[in-house]
Amino acid sequence: MSDEIKGLNEECGVFGVFDATDASRLTYFALHSLQHRGQEGAGIVSSDGQQLYQFRNRGLLSEVFADKKDLAGLIGRSAIGHVRYGTSGNNVLANVQPFLFHFHDGDVALAHNGNLTNAQTLKSHLEDDGAIFQSSSDTEILIHLIRKNQHLSFIDALKKSLNQVRGGFAFLLLRKDCLVAALDPNGFRPLSIGQLANGAYVVASETCAFDMIGAKFVRDVLPGELIVIDQDGLHVDHYTTDTQLAICSMEYIYFSRPDSIIHGVTVHNARKMMGRLLAQQSPADVDMVIGVPNSSLSAASGYAEESNLPYEMGLIKNQYIARTFIQPTQELRERGVKMKLSAVRGVVEGKRVAIIDDSIVRGTTSKQIVHLLREAGAKEVHMRIASPPLRFPCFYGIDISTRSELMAANYSVTEMCEQIGADSLEFLTIPNLIKAISVPDGKNTPHGGLCVAYFDGDYPTPLYDYEAGYLASLKKQQAREVIQ
């Protein structure tokens, strides 16, 4: 899947640093390396030990902080930052994180990656009790829950609140004198701890942020943990012990940067292994192997090497796609004008090619790719997908809301192959996916410590607010399948 596809995007990236010089500037660079996790908004809140400072806006990090003064204004030695993926409906400034709340007893800032499954229920109860929400995001609920328990210490109130929310979440909270990180009981979302040369701790959604700023990896945050970083150092605590690792497999397949290490596994290596196992499992009688740039190149080179076939650059992705780009008219599109991907005629002409993609969501891009390659003279086009068919929605932080959009939820592989126009189509099996990733911590856990619910519908938790709607959609689909 080429990475422009809307509809399958990680919701966010978070980063935090405590007690380091240039804290907000470090956060800026760290967020820069997490930009692939969200391009619709960005923000930073800093603390100078007395007060919290916020700047955030819609757009890419470089756009948000286009005026240097805005970053310079975020003084202090601690900071948290956020890059956000937002669907069009709620892409308003009020939803851009980190959120900052002013209280007469101290400010609190909050950044969140994930999705709460009981948000509607909690929000409704809180509003009945007089609460006023400023955003439509579910993130704000946590702070209301905390404020409902002002009789407790902040950490105790936070622990109690974390036990009330459900779903996938990685929270960072900043107060004037501490940085707190918390992960959901299944560890759906990645969250790691690093350390700068001077000893200061940092927390990030992906380890690539550590490389960017010259920090060393320390450990992953584990399910159910509450990490408190203050002047006395790093304290590992738990708000629950009822945990079981189910890290999102899509982080390995598509979302995370190839250089990130999640639960001990380098993403590029996992992808290359997906390609190798795919080659073993579903070989292709072709002249060359081509990857869809950029996210499928690792898998493609694995497939090529395992097959002993040449790995070629048969597709080119234009590097200068901008937000403000004028789009081709429908007429120009029909006349062949293309914006993002081009097939390389001099490579594929007259050849049988295996094209490796990381996934198929709606199938639109796959269809275009096959068309592009044939137009450029490819004799045969065999598509190989380095993950299993996406058939079920995610409720823990990935934006696949409706099953009706997922091609594999509605068609058999044979039908998909036909619609896409490929000569053959094969997917990696779930066991091979789990084998390719091989999470060390996940050995004795269902699905090897991975969440593979998008492929098999076996969700690791109840679905709460989503349960009814999900069951209804399943029913509708079964009815449709019967009719077909």
Next chain:
Amino acid sequence: MSDEIKGLNEECGVFGVFDATDASRLTYFALHSLQHRGQEGAGIVSSDGQQLYQFRNRGLLSEVFADKKDLAGLIGRSAIGHVRYGTSGNNVLANVQPFLFHFHDGDVALAHNGNLTNAQTLKSHLEDDGAIFQSSSDTEILIHLIRKNQHLSFIDALKKSLNQVRGGFAFLLLRKDCLVAALDPNGFRPLSIGQLANGAYVVASETCAFDMIGAKFVRDVLPGELIVIDQDGLHVDHYTTDTQLAICSMEYIYFSRPDSIIHGVTVHNARKMMGRLLAQQSPADVDMVIGVPNSSLSAASGYAEESNLPYEMGLIKNQYIARTFIQPTQELRERGVKMKLSAVRGVVEGKRVAIIDDSIVRGTTSKQIVHLLREAGAKEVHMRIASPPLRFPCFYGIDISTRSELMAANYSVTEMCEQIGADSLEFLTIPNLIKAISVPDGKNTPHGGLCVAYFDGDYPTPLYDYEAGYLASLKKQQAREVIQ
């Protein structure tokens, strides 16, 4: 060489279309695919058969035409466009092309890729004669020469003028009723003709522009040719027959897009073959092969396949680098903050790696790359360059003005290896470069129809205005070499 390096950049890309619907929009998309040839300015001039319309500005194409109305205002069925690389000194609007000149006997627009070697002499003569130049670019000279011959027909005046200029040039001229293309007698710069489904002709610096807009390749413009496209079709003419092909080898090595076909050779294939021949010529005893993204990936995969070694993603290039990006302070840089390239620890740690780059200009980037890889745990770093050492400046359209900046002009390969910090360093030989490219038209021509003067100092033409300065710099260097 990673592609952010200033100091070795192609100067421009040009595109023209005659008699097609949506001419300026087609030009916009075509220029989009040529954006890698110049990011400092862009412009389009269109013709509606009566009048010419211009819009141009500094910046990327998407920035220049951020307001749709500006493109919509370029009405008519013919257009020429230009993307420009400009050095800081002359990066002013007045230099952004296409130029448009209004005359009481008809407008003329002009777009140019290349560099004239007798510009100063011609300009001086013309000024003495009362001419006033509006830009500091050498491009404008052509139009003054034409106007000096108003007694001749436009085409005859143009032919006469083309015989007065020297150097490397690909010119496009647009008048209300015709589009004209002209190439220098050595064909230093690439220029190709294509055709849309409806028969309309297009001209472009690279064939990737044809793929972008759904046009078919027709033929390359040949040295000394003057192509006139008007209502009667395409007319091939010559302004001189004293020609000899010497197409710039850097177009294959670095500049052009991998999917472009120049004089019959697909750039990706040439690069992959450079990698293969480099592997044969300079093997490395390593665990894996890594390419510098993005321009060296083709050569790296060729090297890996020929060596039967795994091809790995050991370096990651950040995709979100923006013009307005806040840069790390020196202190942060020293603490390890990096912006553009990251090494992938999980891939290279404990491994012996061969790193493939396309060229070395100043050596700064090479040094950083070796440092990055070692920091990420690479045990050995062997650098292999898929082209010969760059030792001489270019006078035909590539921005390498002074020898003092070229690392290979000042140091031996052994010294370079030491400075870069690699365990070994090897370059492709000139004969292998020529063999890897194998220009069909260049068989019986010196250097196989290629200009390789940057490597051996053997310029295919006299240097005119540059001669004295060049000889002086050579002398200074020889003196320095003697002292060393």
Next chain:
Amino acid sequence: MSDEIKGLNEECGVFGVFDATDASRLTYFALHSLQHRGQEGAGIVSSDGQQLYQFRNRGLLSEVFADKKDLAGLIGRSAIGHVRYGTSGNNVLANVQPFLFHFHDGDVALAHNGNLTNAQTLKSHLEDDGAIFQSSSDTEILIHLIRKNQHLSFIDALKKSLNQVRGGFAFLLLRKDCLVAALDPNGFRPLSIGQLANGAYVVASETCAFDMIGAKFVRDVLPGELIVIDQDGLHVDHYTTDTQLAICSMEYIYFSRPDSIIHGVTVHNARKMMGRLLAQQSPADVDMVIGVPNSSLSAASGYAEESNLPYEMGLIKNQYIARTFIQPTQELRERGVKMKLSAVRGVVEGKRVAIIDDSIVRGTTSKQIVHLLREAGAKEVHMRIASPPLRFPCFYGIDISTRSELMAANYSVTEMCEQIGADSLEFLTIPNLIKAISVPDGKNTPHGGLCVAYFDGDYPTPLYDYEAGYLASLKKQQAREVIQ
């Protein structure tokens, strides 16, 4: 006082319309005529009968709605709008009004002009009870008070809440099906009701907004009133009957537009009469009368006519002052570079002039004006101020927070004259101010229905949260006066 002076600025302007076509566009034009009441932020919330839509930002109205789409998105037949004056400390987007609150039982929008005197106390109580405030403005308190009374109807909850807040306030609230206006028990701030030709009601801070949009004046909102406008028309209600008019006299002296009519008095006429009474009370033996543009021109012409002296344009205000204007360096300033006001040499040279200003805050501008006039050759400069000396802060919506800044709070008139460098200085007396304005409704009320507390310190209400600080500052000053 020239109108660029910070430190004495009206805090806001509000406007509302119910059930009219183009409601948000009407609001935009109405706010345009209220722009003088606040330039730091602007916003509009509209209602289409089902839902509320918001757009707001920092900056001038024309900047906020620079993109037409943002206004076009505010659909529906009802709207409220706000222009905001903000001090630098709190000039953030979160404070730009109207505020919009989403509740599962219906949205509420809120726009406010004024200042609450018990805001800190109320906010603290509410936070202890779990409330979370999104802005630092006191406006938001009202909505929290309302939500604390969800068991009551909206109007009853609002009435109860209005009885809990203290100070000066003109509130507009918009719900999907009604528009509500409420004024404080002293009517400190102006608020008027108008009607469009088609019968739709509008509410505005000043009647000049009615002229702008072609509406007819209906009546002023009176102290303690609650006006509800819905599909059944306009309903006049009260939340309290314990009221006494004390309309801010600074509205007449400086803030309001000369064409606005407040409680039956046209502002220009009041100002002209201030000038006339000032001429009677404090004549000057001069050759001409000059007004400080633009706010003092009415008073100056009154003074000139009453004195039978020529009224001349002796000071020019530059019309092109922009926010982004580059300021003169200190050196240039000393060399005479001036930005905003110029004296007209050809008018004042060799002449004795009376210069009329509306007020003196810090005295800085007055000093500059006298200097400018003398530099341009004026032989004598007699300053006449068309209001009494400003000696006490305002707590009801005008930004004069500290006594230490007010020149007249710290110096006698003789000392002021000396510091300003004028040949004489005289102020209008309080009785003459009251006589000049002559509010018809204020006849049997203290100070003729006006608040003149800035002049005599006689505040019409207790000061609540400000009491302690105010008394302390008085004490400090008395101590200083004793020492002096």
Next chain:
Amino acid sequence: MSDEIKGLNEECGVFGVFDATDASRLTYFALHSLQHRGQEGAGIVSSDGQQLYQFRNRGLLSEVFADKKDLAGLIGRSAIGHVRYGTSGNNVLANVQPFLFHFHDGDVALAHNGNLTNAQTLKSHLEDDGAIFQSSSDTEILIHLIRKNQHLSFIDALKKSLNQVRGGFAFLLLRKDCLVAALDPNGFRPLSIGQLANGAYVVASETCAFDMIGAKFVRDVLPGELIVIDQDGLHVDHYTTDTQLAICSMEYIYFSRPDSIIHGVTVHNARKMMGRLLAQQSPADVDMVIGVPNSSLSAASGYAEESNLPYEMGLIKNQYIARTFIQPTQELRERGVKMKLSAVRGVVEGKRVAIIDDSIVRGTTSKQIVHLLREAGAKEVHMRIASPPLRFPCFYGIDISTRSELMAANYSVTEMCEQIGADSLEFLTIPNLIKAISVPDGKNTPHGGLCVAYFDGDYPTPLYDYEAGYLASLKKQQAREVIQ
């Protein structure tokens, strides 16, 4: 005439300074005070004694130099600047001045206020001779003429060239070592010399620029003069002695700032006298006098004083009109929404008013003003115009190109009064205009040293390129008049 009217705008303002610290910043402030002379473009060229530096763009001065760096880049101790009025057709960057020309024998910059009457003829000759023009402005012709005479010294070539151009012009030229000013033989356009405290000379279109920067007035540039300012001081020279003063009377009536002194006459004083003479000549039986803000306020106060009538603020001009302002729809306009001017009901209701305007161009604004006043309740509206009827175009630098647009060229005063809807309409007579201004230098010159050709068609020079078109339009009109 309210000052938003297009169609009667001065074309430009120029300023120059030689050998002063902060030259470009001084120029910036000086241009700021000349902004009323042109809002469509602005630019500055500076000289550091070696080289010339340019920055210019479309828009207001504050917009053009929004980024401080652009002004800071204009280093050196000498500079010229320009603010430009441009008609829509030619409002392109290429036409924004000062123009800067690079020659191998030294750069020349040029700023121009005025209009050449033989531009087309000269341009055509020059193009036939090979010249290439970069702008559509007539200003550039001068530099081409100079370059045609390279055998002469620069000053001699300039003198010769000035004798070849015809029309109204005030030229400033900057070279690395001198500043040159030249005025046309009739002195149509104002141009004055001033001096800074340190002795450095400045030149400006209006003396208000001197007040802005703390310079003293020295003398006016006289018709036919060539002023050269260099390291040796100021040299007064002539390029012709065949001169006769005919300074544009519109400069006094409308264009210039009231504080400027032109040929010894303060503009405000002239305007006030126009009002006084108008009152003597055409009294009105009214209750008050009102001026159209801002340009007619001087005349209105003169009229009021002479008539012994109150001078009232019956019309308000909105101060916040911005370029990007959203305009009312036609429907809203009909419903009474107004943007720029409001009538003050509380002032005019039930009153007989005399409304003073400086001129009538198309009559559209006059009609609106009468309508506004009647709508606000004025019982009678008597319009008095403080200048004679505008009946003929200007060819010397004011943008009134066609007679068909001038109301007074097509209708009698009685007809105009009827169309405008006033109760009476009277204009100042030409003799009274001349008497009101009373240019000291113009005593023994036709029309008192003024150009009044717009009123009587008596042009002080032949019309050259415009002659034929002008005569044709006169004929057409006479034909129309006969028919009527």
